[in-house]
Amino acid sequence: MQQDEEEEARSFLRRFLEEFPAAPEDGGPLPVSPLSRRVSRDELQGESLDLGLRLLAARGAPAAVGALLCQAAFTRLLQDDLSPFHCQQEVAEGEEPVVLLESDPVQRLFLDKLIDVAKAWHRRLPPLPACPLPRCSVHAIKNTRRKMEDKHVMLPEFNQLFGKQDGVPRAFYAVFDGHGGMDAASFGAAHLHVALSRQETLQSDPAAAFRDAFSQTDELFRAKAKRERLRSGSTAVAVLFQGQDLTVSWLGDSQALLVRGGLDVPLMEPHKPEREDEKQRIEDLGGCVTFMGCWRVNGTYAVSRAIGDFDQKPYVSSEADCATLRLQGDEDYLLLACDGFFDAVKPCEVPDLVLTALRPTPDPDGVGDAAAGPPDVATGAGVAQRLVAHAKAAGSSDNITVMLVFLKPPEQLLQSHGATAPPDSQDALQQ
Incomplete structure (x- = not known):
């Protein structure tokens, strides 16, 4: 090898x-x-x-x-x-x-x-470090929106990129959902992992490292936004695999979902203005949350935490939430997605949809599924594409980004969780 x-x-x-x-x-x-x-x-x-x-x-x-x-x-x-x-x-x-x-x-x-x-x-080729890459599947579409404002980062070679040689395996993944332009999302996708790599607490306290990295990324973007007169913002969800630990950190309503033993495991609660603690925080600062088609901060943004959105700071906060858990070795996969996916798909629906997406669908005409493409069970390729197609068919008109990081071989998931999918999810992915 x-x-x-x-x-x-x-x-x-x-x-x-x-x-x-x-x-x-x-x-x-x-x-x-x-x-x-x-x-x-x-x-x-x-x-x-x-x-x-x-x-x-x-x-x-x-x-x-x-x-x-x-x-x-x-x-x-x-x-x-x-x-x-x-x-x-x-x-x-x-x-x-x-x-x-x-x-x-x-x-x-x-x-x-x-x-x-x-x-x-x-x-003279130098020795190449062993870097087993997890199987990943990612797909993103503009959908019916005028512009594509999502960005994503897949960095299983985190240590190699930043020259870390402490023997602790690391991998970084993130989804950024921009609004009001793509500048904030592009900036976060280029700089958050860099800021994270610089934190002295990265190994000892990854949650603190993430919070500081988000804060520093936001401050860097503030300086850029000021000199270039930018007004955009971006939600973000990012995860770091470090040894046997998984740390998830987020701003706004993009989400990460862990599936273990075929069941969804809640990792986080997205930041939305109508969330009671977020509403209270905004009101304590002198702001308000009003309903204008959806719940909005001071009648403007539909998210309560984000990179950027400096015209509504501190009501729209850049303070990230974090959670760390120890991996047990029986996890199936991690899914990251923006609200364009989760507005149309409930987290509890994800396990069945992924299993269905892994299975070849009947194709009597031999033409394949032009919208979603055939899955590759060995690699998991095509699964995210089929999930995105499902979210669009379910009514999502927003930009949609879906990323899956398989923690078990995809073919093993099919063997472990049965050969047949629930009829509802099978029908949904064929629509």
Whole structure:
């Protein structure tokens, strides 16, 4: 197996260097667009890693190799003098100046470092750490909305991306549901895991680490929103597998659901303005919760906690809730999804729907299910797509993102929980 992984890595490096023998020249387009025109030093790591991972994933890089390449390239980037990339900025009277970097030239330098590392590894491949990747299935659609404002992150190679070598296995997954634009969701997807990796309490108290990471991500976005006049917000749900522990942290109404032994296990309670404790918190701050088609904070946002939404802070809070539980080894899978899914699907319906989605459906015409596609029981691929199709058919008009992280082989789930699905769920997925 190790030999196969090394050969896959060498094959990728060869293809990559054939396409990129050198970094793109100044004036030419970058192969992947940076998220921002200008970045602060605090934002540089998240923006660079995001660009590198997108570039490498689009070219079929093995996940662990891509993470290690990006980590090594960014380490080299920080060793250079970045002052030539500083840009002029207007600073209001009484404010401290913030150093901003021009994204295009600094990311060209990052790509140059990435190519240098790839060349060195092509000549002599370093030992690749064992990184067994869980089977995952993810699917996202714009649905009937004008724009797609959801983002998601799948990072089973968390340790490799951040150079952590303490022997504790880690994996990070998150779903961000933007509103009022996609800036907040994109920012959270690029920076939350970076902020989490920097927390000193990551191993000893992951819940505290998550709370601080959310707070710091929100503050970073506040600075960006101010200088670029952005007004968007985003809910978020993120999980960290660390050793035998699972920590879930969230803002707003995106949700994580654990399934164990074929039964749903509640992990969290989403933040909604009508939730009694949230309503009380908002009113204690001098705000109000009113019904305008749905319950809204001060007549505006339909969520009570989020990244961004600075025109309604502190009523819309950026203080995340967290929960940690010890995994027992009998868990089936973890599902993360935005409210576009959970507004149409009850958590208790998920186990039957997933089992049904794993089974091949009758196809007398031999044309397959064009909306959802056939499942792959060995990998779990296609399951999220079928769940998204079900939520849409059940009436959801919102953006929908569904992510499943299988903690048991999908075929084992079918063997453990029976070969036939309840008629209602089978019919629902065929509609």
